[in-house]
Amino acid sequence: xxxxxxxxxxxxxxxxxxxxxxxxxxxxxxxxxxxxxxxxxxxxxxxxxxxxxxxxxxxxxxxxxxxxxxxxxxxxxxxxxxxxxxxxxxxxxxxxxxxxxxxxxxxxxxxxxxxxxxxxxxxxxxxxxxxxxxxxxxxxxxxxxxxxxxxxxxxxxxxxxxxxxxxxxxxxxxxxxxxxxxxxxxxxxxxxxxxxxxxxxxxxxxxxxxxxxxxxxxxxxxxxxxxxxxxxxxxxxxxxxxxxxxxxxxxxxxxxxxxxxxxxxxxxxxxxxxxxxxxxxxxxxxxxxxxxxxxxxxxxxxx
Amino acid sequence: xxxxxxxxxxxxxxxxxxxxxxxxxxxxxxxxxxxxxxxxxxxxxxxxxxxxxxxxxxxxxxxxxxxxxxxxxxxxxxxxxxxxxxxxxxxxxxxxxxxxxxxxxxxxxxxxxxxxxxxxxxxxxxxxxxxxxxxxxxxxxxxxxxxxxxxxxxxxxxxxxxxxxxxxxxxxxxxxxxxxxxxxxxxxxxxxxxxxxxxxxxxxxxxxxxxxxxxxxxxxxxxxxxxxxxxxxxxxxxxxxxxxxxxxxxxxxxxxxxxxxxxxxxxxxxxxxxxxxxxxxxxxxxxxxxxxxxxxxxxxxxxxxxxxxxxxxxxxxxx
Numbered sequence: 001x002x003x004x005x006x007x008x009x010x011x012x013x014x015x016x017x018x019x020x021x022x023x024x025x026x027x028x029x030x031x032x033x034x035x036x037x038x039x040x041x042x043x044x045x046x047x048x049x050x051x052x053x054x055x056x057x058x059x060x061x062x063x064x065x066x067x068x069x070x071x072x073x074x075x076x077x078x079x080x081x082x083x084x085x086x087x088x089x090x091x092x093x094x095x096x097x098x099x100x101x102x103x104x105x106x107x108x109x110x111x112x113x114x115x116x117x118x119x120x121x122x123x124x125x126x127x128x129x130x131x132x133x134x135x136x137x138x139x140x141x142x143x144x145x146x147x148x149x150x151x152x153x154x155x156x157x158x159x160x161x162x163x164x165x166x167x168x169x170x171x172x173x174x175x176x177x178x179x180x181x182x183x184x185x186x187x188x189x190x191x192x193x194x195x196x197x198x199x200x201x202x203x204x205x206x207x208x209x210x211x212x213x214x215x216x217x218x219x220x221x222x223x224x225x226x227x228x229x230x231x232x233x234x235x236x237x238x239x240x241x242x243x244x245x246x247x248x249x250x251x252x253x254x255x256x257x258x259x260x261x262x263x264x265x266x267x268x269x270x271x272x273x274x275x276x277x278x279x280x281x282x283x284x285x286x287x288x289x290x291x292x293x294x295x296x297x298x299x300x301x302x303x
Numbered sequence: 304x305x306x307x308x309x310x311x312x313x314x315x316x317x318x319x320x321x322x323x324x325x326x327x328x329x330x331x332x333x334x335x336x337x338x339x340x341x342x343x344x345x346x347x348x349x350x351x352x353x354x355x356x357x358x359x360x361x362x363x364x365x366x367x368x369x370x371x372x373x374x375x376x377x378x379x380x381x382x383x384x385x386x387x388x389x390x391x392x393x394x395x396x397x398x399x400x401x402x403x404x405x406x407x408x409x410x411x412x413x414x415x416x417x418x419x420x421x422x423x424x425x426x427x428x429x430x431x432x433x434x435x436x437x438x439x440x441x442x443x444x445x446x447x448x449x450x451x452x453x454x455x456x457x458x459x460x461x462x463x464x465x466x467x468x469x470x471x472x473x474x475x476x477x478x479x480x481x482x483x484x485x486x487x488x489x490x491x492x493x494x495x496x497x498x499x500x501x502x503x504x505x506x507x508x509x510x511x512x513x514x515x516x517x518x519x520x521x522x523x524x525x526x527x528x529x530x531x532x533x534x535x536x537x538x539x540x541x542x543x544x545x546x547x548x549x550x551x552x553x554x555x556x557x558x559x560x561x562x563x564x565x566x567x568x569x570x571x572x573x574x575x576x577x578x579x580x581x582x583x584x585x586x587x588x589x590x591x592x593x594x595x596x597x598x599x600x601x602x603x604x605x606x607x608x609x610x611x612x613x614x615x616x617x618x619x620x621x622x
Contacts, residue, residue, distance in 0.1 A: 013509060020511045021416050027408030028417070031430050031485065034478055038440065041447035096339025104333050113340060120347045122608055124539030126574040127597050130581045131350045134357075134589065164343050194329035215435075222437025224542035229581060251439050251542070258442070258546040274546075278443040282436065289435040
């Protein structure tokens with residue numbers, strides 16, 4: 001007669017199974033440990049910064065951490081300005097490319113153009129930073145304005161180029177997910193292709209397109225090397241709203257603090273300010289990514 | 304006068320169906336979109352052409368081999384990228400050794416073991432969020448945690464570096480790419496049809512046996528493609544290294560230094576050399592040497608990408 005014990009299998013084999021499962025779980029749980037470590041290390045030093053800094057120095061003429069001036073608005077404004085310039089480049093280029101690839105390009109052309117666009121995504125940011133400094137700045141920005149070699153405009157255009165493939169690929173996915181029946185219904189009513197794209201496909205894919213734009217902003221805010229190399233103001237910067245001047249974003253401020261000396265050190269709270277800025281950046285990008293995720297999920301539910 | 308017959312409905316319909324209507328607005332719209340796409344590609348071409356033009360004199364005068372095998376130097380005539388390549392390779396090897404086992408393990412858990420409950424969804428969301436964290440924040444994590452950790456376990460190296468070495472860089476970069484490894488590996492595992500698993504269970508295999516002998520081998524090409532691209536990402540990343548003490552200036556690794564000394568001493572990486580040379584005021588560095596270093600960097604990345612694409616085309620199975 002077969003008993004339940006016989007059916008439950010070899011105990012040694014089962015123990016091994018349970019152990020392997022635990023090992024894999026540990027690997028997955030490690031990601032939570034990373035998140036905790038990030039949050040704790042950021043919050044810890046940031047708290048030290050907030051506790052010790054003179055609150056008046058958080059609102060001053062500019063960001064000069066080595067002189068004890070931690071004007072947070074300076075670097076936040078520069079970050080937003082550069083993200084703005086970047087999106088002014090990435091939205092037309094990225095969305096235009098996405099609509100063309102998804103709706104107009106014949107399959108053969110698409111197979112040719114899409115990898116080329118993906119190649120742009122594979123260019124490391126340090127290379128684009130170099131390009132922004134030696135080509136975009138003199139050939140575009142300085143040609144049409146009185147800006148110096150280092151300007152937020154040049155950096156912003158560089159960041160925009162970096163963000164373009166991301167915007168293009170996410171929004172293209174969203175438009176390709178729109179069912180063909182919707183397009184055919186529109187043609188059936190006598191609409192032209194252009195009308196169909198603008199009035200049917202685009203609105204139907206709007207969640208995904210919004211997600212791609214938010215993701216683009218998040219990426220632009222978190223980008224370091226392009227800004228650090230092309231926007232100048234390495235020692236610190238005055239508060240300015242002019243994109244033709246040099247400036248430091250939050251990321252660039254962190255990078256320049258870090259390489260200013262051999263070790264991250266400086267006057268007073270420079271080291272701690274690094275983590276405060278990092279925490280601010282972390283919270284900003286996390287919020288944007290969460291909003292973007294919500295938009296993406298809405299697309300999935302719909303069709 | 305003969306009144307012209309009013310056209311019947313049939314005739315009207317037939318008339319408007321005849322031929323295609325040409326809409327100039329539509330053509331302009333399509334051309335505008337194509338222009339945007341071509342503009343993006345034109346930028347890519349300009350970038351490559353500009354960098355190649357800058358790099359060409361270096362390669363022509365000294366040859367690729369000399370540039371790739373010469374150490375860092377303050378002298379533009381002899382400076383090369385050998386130390387940078389060594390640093391980048393060491394870093395990439397560490398990333399592969401650390402992030403692949405953990406990343407693939409985590410993906411296997413999430414795809415093969417995890418029940419659909421709160422904990423799993425939390426881990427999943429967490430990984431997706433980690434993938435969106437800016438790279439420089441990982442640099443802060445490295446600075447706050449990894450540098451000290453490496454020093455504590457005895458790999459800190461001599462007093463001046465104390466944890467700011469390639470081991471720290473490798474570990475920090477492993478943490479940075481881990482979420483991407485998990486996401487790509489999980490995608491590859493998901494593509495394996497469940498019939499394969501059920502066939503395994505049907506003949507009495509345990510879950511691990513099914514994974515080990517069927518799921519992982521079937522998913523291997525996909526996983527490998529994803530991981531190669533991840534390594535390329537680590538190879539080209541600069542920002543976090545700046546925070547954890549990569550050498551941005553000139554230094555010379557002592558000739559004949561032991562492996563341990565090299566791992567624990569000062570180091571640099573290829574993208575960091577691109578960065579520091581492009582701000583070097585000395586004649587020739589920004590104009591020619593930095594582009595030459597970029598060409599080497601891009602050559603490595605394009606090779607990795609090509610390998611990944613070939614691998615995918617060669618071994619990808621359609622189920």
